[in-house]
C-alpha cells in the first residue's frame with residue numbers, strides 16, 4: 085500500500101472506489117452508470133442527492149444555488165467576471181499565488197482587476213492582512229487555500245462588497261459560513277470527487293446585473309434554470325462526488341473532519357519544526373492544513389530524502405516546481421496513519437544521518 089500525499093487529483097476513500105466500480109458494472113437493472121441517460125429518474129435522483137449533500141454539509145442558506153459544472157476551476161476564472169463584472173468596471177483581487185494570478189488574467193476581457201494586496205515579493209509565503217477593498221468594487225476575489233505554496237486564509241476581510249472565493253483545495257475540509265460569501269467555486273478533484281466536475285455555490289440575487297449578453301453555457305442563470313442539466317453533465321464525476329459526500333456525512337460531516345484535519349496538520353508541522361533536517365516555508369499563522377510545504381535545511385539532502393520516501397511507499401510528496409522541496413497534501417480521505425508514517429519516515433531519516 086502506498087501513502088498518497090498527492091496534491092490533486094488525490095486520494096479518495098477506498099470504499100468510494102469500491103462503490104463506484106460496482107456502479108460501473110451495474111447501476112440499474114444490469115446497466116452501467118456509464119451507459120444510462122442523464123435524463124433517467126435514477127440519474128436525476130443522483131443530482132438531487134448530490135445537491136442536497138452539498139447544501140447539508142456546508143449548511144448552505146436559502147437564496148443560494150448549487151451547480152455542477154465542467155471546465156474546472158480555471159473556467160470559473162473567466163465565468164466569474166463575465167457574470168458579475170459590468171463592462172469597464174473594477175473588481176478587487178487578492179494576489180496569493182499562481183491560481184489567483186490566473187484568475188486575475190481573465191478579468192481584462194470584461195473589465196479591470198485591482199490587486200488590493202499581494203504576497204508576490206515573498207513568493208507567496210503568507211496571506212496579506214492589512215488592505216482595504218474599495219467600496220465601488222464589483223466584487224472581491226480571494227483564494228482560500230493556495231495549493232502550491234501551502235497557505236490558507238482562515239479569516240475573511242470585512243467588506244460590503246460581494247465576496248467570491250476559489251475554494252478548490254479546502255472546500256469541505258473545515259466549517260465555513262456560506263452566508264459570508266456570494267459565490268464559491270471549486271474544482272472537484274480534491275475533497276469532492278474525481279476531476280471533470282466543478283462546484284459553484286452562488287447567491288442568486290447577485291446574478292443578471294452586468295447588462296452583458298452571456299453565451300448559454302457560460303451563464304450561471306442558464307445552469308440554475310436547467311438544474312445543472314442544461315447539457316449532458318459529467319455523469320460519472322457527479323455520481324462519485326455523491327458517494328464521496330455521503331462518505332463525509334457518514335463520518336460526521338465537515339465539523340468532524342475539520343478536527344481530524346487539524347490533528348493531521350498539527351502533528352506534521354510539529355515534526356517539521358522539531359526535526360533539524362526540515363523547515364516549513366510559510367508564515368506560521370497562515371499554514372495550510374491541506375498542503376504542508378517544507379524544504380530541507382541542507383538542500384543537498386533533498387534527493388536522498390525523496391528517494392527514501394519513494395522506496396518506503398510515499399506518493400506525491402514532491403513540491404511544486406515554483407517552490408521546490410516537498411509538499412504533503414492531506415485531504416479529507418488521507419488517514420492520520422499515513423501522516424504518522426511520514427513523521428516516522430522523517431525521524432528515521434534524521435537517525436540515519438547521525
Ligand code: PMP
Pocket residue numbers: 092155156157158159183227229230231232250251252253271272
Ligand atoms: N484553484 C486552485 C486553488 C487550485 O488548486 C487549482 C488546481 N489544483 C485550480 C484553481 C485549477 O483547477 P482546475 O485544474 O480544476 O481548473
